[in-house]
Amino acid sequence: MSQDNTTEKSSVTDGAVEAIKPLGSYLEEVNPPTKKALVDLDSPELYINRELSFLQFNWRVLQQALDEDLPILERIKFIFIFSNNLDEFFEVRVATHVHWATHHPQRTGPDGLTPQQVLTEVSKTCHKMVDEQYRIFNEVLLPQLSKQAIHFLRRRQWNSKQARWIKQYFNNEVAPVISPIGLDLAHPFPRLINKSLHFIVALEGKDAFGRDSGYAVVHMPRSLPRIIQLPDELSEHGQSFVFLSAIIHANAKELFPGMKVKGCYQFRLTRDSDLFVDEEDVEDLAHALKEELQSRDFGTSVRLEVADNCPEKIAHFLLQKCHLTEADLYRVNGPVNLNRLLSLLDMVDRPDLKFKPFEPAHSKKFDKDIFNILQRKDIVLHHPYQGFEPVVNFIKKAANDPNVLAIKQTLYRTGARSQIVDALIDAARQGKEVTAVVELRARFDEQANIELANKLQEAGALVVYGVVGYKTHAKLCVVTRREKKKLRHYAHLGTGNYHAETAKVYTDLSLFSANKNVCDDAQRIFLQLTGMGKAYHMNHILQAPFTLQTGLFDLIDKEIENKNNGKKAYIKARMNSLTESRMIKKLYQASQAGVSIDLIVRGLCCLRPGLKNISENIRVRSIIGRFLEHSRVFCFAADGAEKVYASSADWMDRNLYHRVETCFPILDKKLATRVKHETIDLYLKDNTQSWELHSDGRYIKHIPQSEPFRVQSYLLGELTSKQ
Template sequence: MVAEQVPAAVEEPTAEQDTLPAVEPEKDTVVEEVVEEPVPSIDLSSPELYINRHLSHLHFNIRVLEQALDERYPLLERLQFLLIFSSNLDEFFEIKVAELQRQVRFGREKVGPDGLQPHEVLRRIREMCHEQTKRQYEILNDTLIPQLQTENIRFLRRREWTKAQREWIREYFFNTLMPVMTPIGLDPAHPFPRLVNKSLNFIVALEGKDAFGRDSGMAIIPAPRSMPRLIRLPDELCRGGDNLVFLSSVIHAFADELFPGMEVLGCYQFRLTRNADLDFDSEEVDDLARALKGELQHRQFGQAVRLEVADNCPEDMIAFLLKEFGLGETELYKVNGPVNLTRMGAVRELVNRSELSYASFSPGLPKRLRDRKSMFETLRQRDLLLQHPFESFTPVVDLLREAARDPKVLAVKQTLYRTGNNSEIVAALIEAARNGKEVTAVIEIRARFDEENNLKLASLLQEAGVVVVYGVVGYKTHAKIMMIVRQEDNELRRYVHLGTGNYHQGTARVYTDYSLLTADQEVGEDVHKIFQQLTGMGKILRLSKVLNAPFSLHPKMVEFILREMRHAQAGKDAHIIIKVNSMTEPRLIRTLYRASQAGVKIDLIVRGMCSLRPGVPGVSENIRVRSIIGRFLEHSRVCYFLNDGASEIYAASADWMERNMLYRVETCFPMEPLRVAPRVKKDLDLYLEDNTQAWELQQDGSYVRVQMQEGEEPISAQQILLERLAAAAN
């Protein structure tokens, strides 16, 4: 499982929003009017009914860290969970903590539905992060490293080096490291260097004078960013097994070689985390791509937000660093181990121990695709639903590749949010353009941490003749849609892919997502209109089947919930199941509260942030919230409404957050009721039955791991889907 580099955007409003954005459609032409019920006696906007989104996000990361202690996972996978926690926490500080600090610093504190002031949220975050960071290193040092050592995977400390090993490491230092290192003595001519975000550095205490008579007593050693943080020792120098040395240990051991004639009194590693969000007003720029390029240059040198330092570093040197970075004691994290834990992920490449990792698998392929000659012919027969990563993403690529080479295909249009390097999707788009197709790519260049890649992608596609547009200013294009226009007999037919995930073949192997491939003409017409809105200009267009943000999606979800509430009030069975990554949008939460009060059974499967507070008497007794943390990152968004027996199921690219519902371009598409929908409902039921990887949200905002009851069989939704779909018929 990896952490989605999609965690939340700065433009997300933190204050409660009850209205749609300025582009809200006219209700009588686009979206059915939602008739509000009488205001309930309990104030459903009361702050006590909402969990702070940032604290909820931290609880998700804690659940990830807990997996490192779960002995049901292979040992190297447990290490990976610990490193994912570290990576997630880095991004949490870079984006969320940085934004809260900025609000406090400039006196512009925004209060969310939970009523907590940002300075109070920051205080609670610091308490939790200090506790969990300490715990993370305890798990690493006291549990994982000793267990890895029993498997003959050793991280050798300096005191453990043999004479032969030390000589080899010394040669490595002089021949590989030293030529690319730049130690910086601190004096008036060499002020404190501008250090890159999250880079590994060392502060060194010195004694003596150098060749120029300088004796400042202090220096900084930036570790070369191009060098690996883990080094494997040659097998012939070791007593068997896999023997690794940290780069930090090598620099510590030979730091004196960088300051000839001087005495190194101490060498201590540290790492600075900076604000990594991009800060520019897209409404005020003439060329979004050019402005973004300029801003990317500053990302590595944003405002300091956290200092991690070795716990044996002297207090005076720590005070010096804090003063240099403008940080206080509360932003200081003393750690007992490497400050850059994420880079330990290289251990999986340095050791060949497949028995300590997940068993490999091949994604499955539906029977009807195994002998097919044409994806177009297959989709004309009926829709195709794929569930990744259990089923292959290849059919999506195959459809696009076939379109690129088919003389009957006239046009291809696609949104691109994240694609990855060496993407077959991108290659197929380029091939289509070079084969004379009209190819349009809507690229979201503001996809966080993929901005630079997407700018390069845009240039690459433009050079091949693809028409590239950047969506709509002020609204990120987060929808995952692809449309192929094909001449068949005397008519044009549209073939469409809609997904809950990205067009990224790497994440398709580790994220759980749905892909719907269809030749349904109403869906095709809807997607055509969405592309018209993205690339052109004009009034809002009515859609037949597909819901879209920021127009119809939010009001329709409110309408569907209220419809379920009316069924319950009429004495009928009423049930809602929502599976999303995050749930923070206040109006949707209030509407769910009202449905619960009316007796609607509500099951929420929310992987990460959840601001809804379940189990509150008189408000949410009928709401259950669970989170699934496992081998794969739960990423699909699905909504189920019983609707008095005429059930409806939708899958979407959108989470139930303000940013997705009101400030992004998203799609939400229906599942065909006869064949596709029952399968999706069966999947949802499986997640609700999971008793091995599920956590339940408590009324106080904490999570408790679901325990198997006596006599129960273990149920892991992910494992069952893997066995059912991977490399098997469906």
């Protein structure tokens, strides 16, 4: 789509527009848009910094909170998602750059920025974004919630009855579970838990022991809710809520009898939460991870959030104790942990203020005759529009089928209570050969995966943890069945995790197949994961870390060759992230050859489209909406013999070289056409939820010039049982 069809959304407030500008301004100063062809495609000015690209993505998430076409409770959900995304960004990416700035200060990525340069720009950008987040929360969303009779009451708004109830709640529910820590020689500054809510209290006077240090710290246990609903009889109209922070502020003096509370200020510390285990130097990976998990809450400090009314003296005191600088300090006008307020959605029973529920399409025949159906044809499901239940039932059916001899499955993220894991346990207890490749290093799911691995082992399943140095990210299941004295394989390959809950809100693809070549490839991948030996030859599947990058390069090179020979050539691909510099360079080469390239990249994108003589044939868009776009689909014209692949891998360094991934073709032509239509072509038509990336690194939202088209809404209408 040309730039003539895009404008900045007119309904965005002036403040929001201003907040967008800094995200692109640095890129314009350091990396001015190229005016002429560059011979060197490795030039840093051709690559957007991945951290700044992530912040652009999170900005697009935040803008959903301003979309008046969305129900108000869904809009406020995007505030919480933005907050959670930013937490993880600091815990992992910022923490990594802090480490590099200390130990590898001259290190640079494809964009040429040093770690300290990145940290400087991240700090400037994040401060503006956080200010805008709280402005939207306080000035836009809370007033609109109030219009819907959902009230958040500030302390000055409490009447006498409400104040008495809140004081009683504090005495009965809060005070008994907290322990204020006075700061003196016997009680030095406490070791703060990552992302936990704390208060620093300024005191005057001496306590019973004659101490007068002046400060105390109060830690809020995670068991305490961050928002509290007042009884209906105390709410004059609708539902009324108060923040836990307001309750603490109002009653802090009760914690320090006989002393004067001069101030009470909330704060929260974010720490490095990435885990490091030297896999080649440990005998028991699970045990090593357990030990490392115990220290996750106490990693290096990377960010301090404080109430915006906290005095400079106290803020600097906290920075000193946390070993941080002024650039790491974020003053916020509201609760410091907004993502914990997600519980509001469960506390408010207002279906009219949420997305209309839908019933995923589901065929009972598929569950009953799955093996017979797959003997005749492949099946593709498009989640969440088509239900994830058939994936669960495929494994349940295999577990209870007397003709099934073995089930092999990869498990990356499954959820706390997984019917798939239960089915594998049932199969193992029935004497079937069950092999589970459990990825213990799935970030923030390590503890859950250790526990499910133990459950599977106790049931008699063979559990392996993949290959040292390579995360097993592939979504793969192979069922081996005896049929007429012969063994036959059935496979499920997916772009998303075996997680029934996220499958309700993530868009993903599932391929079921009994194709011998595809199933043999899948079986060989399991043999590589559990055994030892050289990489197997694959019939159809491209596999990281062996053939995925080279296979994709071959497909792109073929498009270049076809274009040079006057044949039909194009590339259409969608993924979560595009950051790998060699892949970007290859796309630049294809663009220079005249190959038309359309990319749908939800999150990070380090490629600069629209550069004259380099990437003018490349268009990049991002779709942000009700569902998290998670499918990876790659399409190549192949001179009319179109090739369509689905994959578990993004085009990132880690996926292409440091993980076990699969990229599998959709061999059935009708299915391939359908997949391309539903996951690529329709998305290129979206003019309401889509954002276009410009060469300066900024994203501009499309504004409908004709009939509005929301691709997710369209697919809900076309693919689900009902809306």
